[in-house]
Amino acid sequence: MEFTISVDYPFSLEYSLESGQAFRWQNTGSWWVGVVAGRVLKMRQEGDLLRCASGSDDVDASFVRDYFKLDVRLEDVMASIMRDENVTKAVQTFYGLRLLRQEKWECLASFVLATNANIPRIRGMIQALCARYGKPLQFEGIEYHEFPGPEALSMAPIPELRECGLGYRAEFLRQVARSVDEGRVDFSELSMMGYEDARAALLRKLPAGKVLPGVGLKVADCALLYSFDMDEAFPIDVWVARAVSKLYPDLARAAVAKTFASPHSKLSARDYERLSARLRSYFGPFAGYAQQYLFMAARSEGTPQGGAPKRTPTSRGR
């Protein structure tokens, strides 16, 4: 199935796919190829045209429009978050960046894996998991894999998961998979709640322990922002914390001063809460978009490593 979508609104395929929301897209020269909801999707942007191809015939324009949230009026979003020149600049630099509407399970699982890892590593873990547990898909003579469902992962032996490079995250992922598989969290219920309630539900503790171990404030915010359409969620990772402390010292104040005081102390739960609440009220109902633009800006600027690869490939010379 091949089709074209015309875009007469702000949209950048590249920025949207490279903004660290989704981990499975690959740039193969002139095309982006990803697996979305069990379908291989190949895309490229040519000015105001979006060329799409997929092996599945149920992948059509509305499928793509849904995933990229193309019906969101980004002009309105931008206008609403541009409260000062910092965001304004980031919004202009990454003009057309949109939040995606990802699959809920994949998104939650991915961000459980993302803790204390960097993006190349996260991609590697997910790639390995998909290759091992995901249903194979063929497209243009190449094999791809679905993201494995909760059922498959809940049964996976821990050593096997570790072989995928998960490390200590293996236990978390399996338990999360089990909780989802056994219905202790219900995504359709969550999606009907407000942001605060949904987040509380994700963080829920039972007498037996956490329903979703490995899901803390930041992971919950990512899941809600990237797959539940909760645009006010404002995940704060180290990059955003850096950006915010630099650009909004008044908002960040106590919280981040502490973070920088000692070498690698992270934001405490309390500071995270306080800071993200302030940022939500500062940026408004689309605060999550502001977060994404600021994240991109921070990464493109002060990258200790990992932002713009300035190195030539080390083919392990010898």
Add this chain to the structure above:
DNA sequence: GTCCAACCTGTATC
């Protein structure tokens, strides 16, 4: 309630 070290491991950097 809050603070802190420990946690796997790939990659970059020295």
Add this chain to the structure above:
DNA sequence: AGATACAGGTTGG
């Protein structure tokens, strides 16, 4: 070559 630092944090003490 070998060591160390650091990653889109969370957990248990």
